[in-house]
Structure formats: C-alpha cells, structure tokens
Amino acid sequence: MAGTSSTERGSWNSKLGFILAAAGSAVGLGNIWAFPTKVATEGGGAYLLVYLVCTFLIGFPVMVAELAIGRKSGKNPVGAFKSLSSNKFFPLVGLWGVICGVMILSFYTVIAGWAFGYAFEEIFFYFGWDAGANWLTDTSNGFRNAIIAAVFMIGTIKIIVGGVSDGIEKATKTMMPLLIGIIIIMIGYVMTQPGATEGVREYLLPDFSKITTGLIFSAMGQAFFSLSLGMGALITYGSYLNKKENIPQAAAMVTLADVGIAFLAGLLIIPAMYVAKNAGIEIFVGDQLASSTDLVFQILPALFHSIGGAAGLILGVVFFLLLSIAALTSTISLLEVPVSFVIDEYKVPRKKASWGVGLGVLVVSTIVAFNTSLIGTFDYIFSNLGLPIGGLLTCIFVAFVWKTDSAITEMEYGFAGIRQTLFSKVWPMFIYVICPLAILYNIITNFI
Template identity: 65%
Template sequence: MADIPTTPRGNWDSKLGFILAAAGSAVGLGNIWRFPTEAASNGGAAFLLIYLACCFLIGFPVMIAEMSIGRSSKKNPVGAFRSLSTNKFFPLVGIWGVLCGVMILSFYTVIAGWTFSHVFVEIFVYAEMFEVASFLADFENGYVNAVFAILFMACTIGIIRGGVSNGIERATKLMMPMLLIILVIMTVYVLFQPGAGEGIEIYLYPDFSMIDMELILAAMGQAFFSLSLGMGAIITYGSYLGKKENIAEAAGFVTLADVGIAFLAGLLILPTIYMAQAEGVQIFDAEGNFLAGPALIFQLLPELFAQMGGITGLLFGVLFFSLLSIAALTSTISLLEVPVSYVIDEHKIKRKSAALYVGLGILVISLIISFNTALIDTIDFTFSVIGLPLGGLLICIFLGYVWKTENAIEEIKHGYENVKDTFFAKAWTVFVKFVCPLIILIILIQTIYNNYFSS
C-alpha cells in the first residue's frame, strides 16, 4: 500500500498495520477479564466453542460490512452513511456510533487508569510501602482516579495526534506484539503451577449439558462486545484502507487475532484463578459464583501476587497490569479515533487540533466519572451493552436494504476480484441481510428483558 497517495485523513502504510490496529481496537479489557469468567461460568469449552462460532458467523460478516462501508465512502461513520445513500435516517446511526464511542471512552479511560495505577501498586507492595499502595488502589478516591485518567488520555491523544500511519499504526505495531509476548510468557508460567490443572480442565473440557439459550446469548453478546463492532470504529479504520487490499481476508485476520488473544487470555486467567485457590485465596463470592470483572482483576489477582512474594510476585504483578494497560490503550486509541475522524471530515479541523479538543472534551466526562464511579455501570449498559448491538443491527439493515449488498460486493471486488463467483459472496449476503440482524435483535430483546422485566 506504499504506492497509495497520502490524504489529509491518512492511510495505512501496510496491511499488517491495519490488521494490528483493527485487532487492537477489538482486543481490550473485555478479552482479559470478561471472556475468561464468562467461559468459566458457562460450561468452559462449551462456551468457548459457541463463542468461536458466534465470532465467525456473526462478528465476521458484520466486520466485513463495516469495512466495506468505510472503504467505499472514505469517510467517518456519519459521512459514510450520508455519502452512500440519500436516506436521512442513517447519518443519525453514524452519530449514534460516534456518541457510543465518546461515552464508552469516557468511562473506559477511568478503568484503564486503574490498570495503569496497579503497575505502581505492585511496585509499592514489593517495597513494603503498603499505605501508598493502598492509597493508589482505592477506586473511591476521585483524585487518584482523575490523575491516572488524565495520564491515560494524554497517551491516547498523543498517539492520535501522530496520524494514521505515524501514530495509530506505529503504536499498534509496537504494542500488539508486546501484548502477545507478555500474554504467552505469563500463560506458560501459570500452566505449570500447582492448582492450574483444574482451571485448564474447566476451560478446555466442554460440559455440553450447560448449552442452552442463555449460554448461547451470553456467547453472542461476548462475541459482539469483544470485536468492537457497531460504534463506527471499523468503519473509520476501513476508510483508511487501500483499494488493493482484500477486505474479507483482512476481516478474517482481525477476527482470528481477536479470538486468539481471547483464547490465550482464558488459558491464563482460568488456571491463575485456580492457582490462587491452591494458595488459599477465595475465588468464589457468597453466592458461589466466580469473582469476575474488577473484583477478579483488582482484588483476587493482586492478593495472589502478594502471596507469591519476592521478585516473582513483583514481576508477575507488573507484567500482568502492563498487559492490561497495553490492551486498554489499543482500545482507547480506536475509541478516540472515531469522534476525531468525524471532526476532521465534517468540520475540516486539522488532526492535531481535533485530537486535542475532542480528547480534552471527553476527559471532562471522565473526570466527572472519576469522582462518581457508580456512573460506569449505567453508561456501560446504555452505550455498550445496548448501543453496540443496536449499531450493528442498523448497519446490517443499511447495507442489506439501503445501500444494497450488490454495491458492497462491488467494493469487496477491489482486492478480491472473483468474489462474485464464490460461495462466500452468496453466504455473506444471506448472513448480513437475514441471519445477523435476526440474531442481534434476539440479543437486544433478551438483554432488555433480563434487565428490566425479569424478576
């Protein structure tokens, strides 16, 4: 892609750069703590198999749809819908995607700050400076939350200001291999520790008796969440993709990278949980459920690292929270790029200024959340749990019935010349028009019912 002329918006310098950036957008904290505990609570390998099926049967077709819309239009989510159709409704879908990106980033920055602060917590615990460690680990301390949120947003803004190739691509080419190396090193170490075998057995041996509609819906929701679809990030990244690149192949690589890292994360976290149990750490709550989410990451695992003690505990703790910080940063980059791309395209503001102003605007919301972390659950449910599947549903409807799959296939032909004559084209059309919208709609209805109407 080096022969592609640069534009004010930017282009990827290589296919690898695009794949790593898009995979980085998909890989985040959800892969590290949400996926493993979802698997542990839903039949282990049975959940894993259903999750993999959902990623490739739902996530993969929707990702191709978003990439096609982005590359064909060369626009942000709002401009993309506006340029590909005269329909007045769908630019609002683009605005919804931008809003979801803004609001998710506003609380994600605070959580990402927690992961970064815990790198220092581990160091202070090793130095036996327990009061300082406790001070930094207190999520109710708004000032500490704010400081680390500012630091994390500053890193994100700095990368986005660098542009597509010199900022996003260069950063993800460095961070994604680092993430993978740390993940592999830690996984290999944990697999040979006492107690890890029970976690491996739960994770890799399926309990098919647990497969029911609830498990399937949980796997579908996790697949959609982990692939970062429905908010315009893949549309935006796709808009920087050259015409010579094979969209279907690129989407396949991104999906494989995401599920591969999620699988490795499960292979790290589940054995680690049972390794902790072997060390006397409580891994279940009062109701007998696995400790999940923040309780798992910021309470159970630091307790394990402390019990490991010495240089081993320090290295393991610092490596683990560095891993989380890198995963978080690859996601915050894509979350900020969505509204920045919108401001660049629609308001003709230069990238450096757009990244700074948009980033600071979102940081204001993050600072409010820093002092009232109870807002996180509400914002997460509205803009992530509901917002992302809703965006994905509307994107499928747009591509299938407004822009039409025929036009998308024509776009995919650039880089995949014979696509019209393949089974893939026929299958993808059916999935985007019928299968994916139906399944996403079921997820939405079930999620809303469970949260508002189920006793």
C-alpha cells in the same frame, strides 16, 4: 499521510499495520478479564465453543459490512452513511456510533487507569510503601481516579495526533506483539504452578448440557463487543484501507487475531484463578465465581502478593502492564472515531481535533471518576444496548439501502473473483436475515 496540522485523512502503510490496529481495537479489557470470567461462570469449554461460532457467524459478516462501508466512502461513520445514500436517517446511525464510542471511552479510561495504577501498586507493595500502595488501589478515590485517567487519556491523544500511519499504526505495531509476548510468557509461568491443571480442565473441557439460549446470546454479545462492532470504529479504520486490500480476507485475519488473543487470555486467567485457589485465596462468593472486577483487582493481586519476592513483583507489574497495553490499543480506536468525525465534517486539523475531542471526553471521564456507579449505567446503555443497535442498523443499511450487491462490488477491489466464490452467495444471507435476527434477539434480551 495525515500530518498533525493537516485535515488529510491518511492511510495504512501496510496490511499488517491495519490488521494489528483493527485487532488492537478489538482486543481490550473485555478480552483479558471479562471473557475469561464469562467462560468460567457460564459453561467453561461449552461457552468457549459457542463464542468461537458466534464470532465467525455473527461478528465476521458485520465486520465485513463495516469495512466495505468505510472503504467505499473514505469517511467517518456519519460521512460514510451520508455519501452512500440520500436517506436522512442513517447519518444519525453513524452519529449514534460516534456517541457510543465517546461514552464508552469516558468510563474505559477510568478502568484503564485502575489497571495502570495497580502496576505501580505492585512496586509500592514490594518496597513496603503501604500508604502509597493503598492510595493506588483505592478505586473509590475520585481524585486518584481522575489523575490516572488523565495520564491515560493524554497518552492516547499523543498517539492519535500522529495520524494513521505515524501514530496509530506505529503504536499498534509495537504494542500488539508486546501484548501477545507477555501473555505467552505468563501462561508459561502459570502452567508450572500447583492448581493450574484444574483451571485448564475447567477452561477447555466443554459441558454441553450447559449450552442454553441464554449462554448462546451471552456469547454472541461478548463476540459483538470484543470485535468493536456497531460503534463506527471499523467503518473509520476501513476508510483508511487501500483499494488493493482484500476486505473479507482482512476481516478474517482481524477476527482470528481477536479470537486468538481472547483464547490465550482465558488460558492465562482461568488457570491463574485456580492457582490462587490452591494458594488459599478465596475465588468464589458462595457458589458463584467472583466477578471479573474482583478477580482482577482483588484475587490476582492477592496471588502476586502471596508469591512474594522478585517473582511476585515481576508477575504483578507485567500483568497490569499487559492490561494497560490492551486498554490503550482500544482507547486509540475509541478516540480516533470522533476525531475522524471532527476532521471530516468540520475540516479541523488533526492536532487540534485530537486535543479538543480528547480533553472533552476527559471532562466526562472526570465526572465518572468521582461517580464510579455511572460505569455500570454507561456500560449497559452504550455497550450492551448501543453497540448491537448500531450493528443491527448497519445490517439493515447494507441489505436494504446501499444493497449487498454494491458492497460486493466494492469488495471486488482486492478480490477480483469474489462473485464466483461461495462467500458472495452466503454473506448476503447473513446480512439480510441471520445477523439482524440474532442481534435483535440479543437487544431484546438485554433490554428486558
């Protein structure tokens, strides 16, 4: 167990703890608002179907590779590539993952702060404290953005200081069931409202004529980002895995958890949009559905306000707390990656590493808070391009440097008969050919 004054790495207390932590890393704001909006605008049920296929055919094999690298090396992304090969290039791939995670965290805390602030805005609106409500919803206010982002970051740091089992695992064991429970309760309420049925049809009924190359690669990009691949998070989490754990099984459970929560989020958000439409709230801009940001920070608050009374207050507060919990489960993993790097490579005690790295990222977050136009730029460079590049290079490393056979040997711990299964025959083909080609096409498309 990693103490706050120790450089010991720690480990998960249980498989459930790992699965919830890894699923928490994967489940974030992208699942709760970006995914439902993409489903609604890019093909409804058709997009949902393609997303599910991409998650298991592209995301799952890469996740297995990252977990195997992490457990075999027992190190952070940089140390992992160093320990598994004398090749000087691939530690830079690990460093790139660390950098991507840091830069994503720098703007993620600002957006998470918006969600956290809106939970209190619902309370202020209910009591008629208009000045306070307006201040909390002014996302162009750099001072406001910086203050709430700082609160969010400090909460994340305090969890990371606790270490793997007493910090990350304990927190996610509480937050993940709470998150799922909140989503299910809100779905139950929304489904009773006028207009919800239209949203369910839009979400679940596929229009196969909308399946195009663009839709497929959009869904693949969403799957890749939502699983936290390419940034070293799963290499880091894998490094805390016990040898007795079955890596493919654990990866499958994490993937199922991520997909399941994304599905539930869509079942909440899209019907809620059509409930808002039924209440006279505009959800379209011309012929296009409103953007995910407008949906979360304009349309849904307007819906909660139109409901009014205690019901509107409770729904609004609970929804934005849901977003805050989802964001926190992701910021934990985003911060743990660079903290693990500092602990491993520089032998810094966990408490000092957590506060040092966290406050360093907060400096960048403060710059973003006063220049929110940077969010789009950072998201494009470090999420849309950075993560697929990291995933592509990880596939190349496992296929041609460390070798898939070495990875399968590592997986034999916890899965003794793996070489006699179909998985051991099929998985290398995905790592050698299918995943790299699909990811490369996605990178080129994003770049163009």
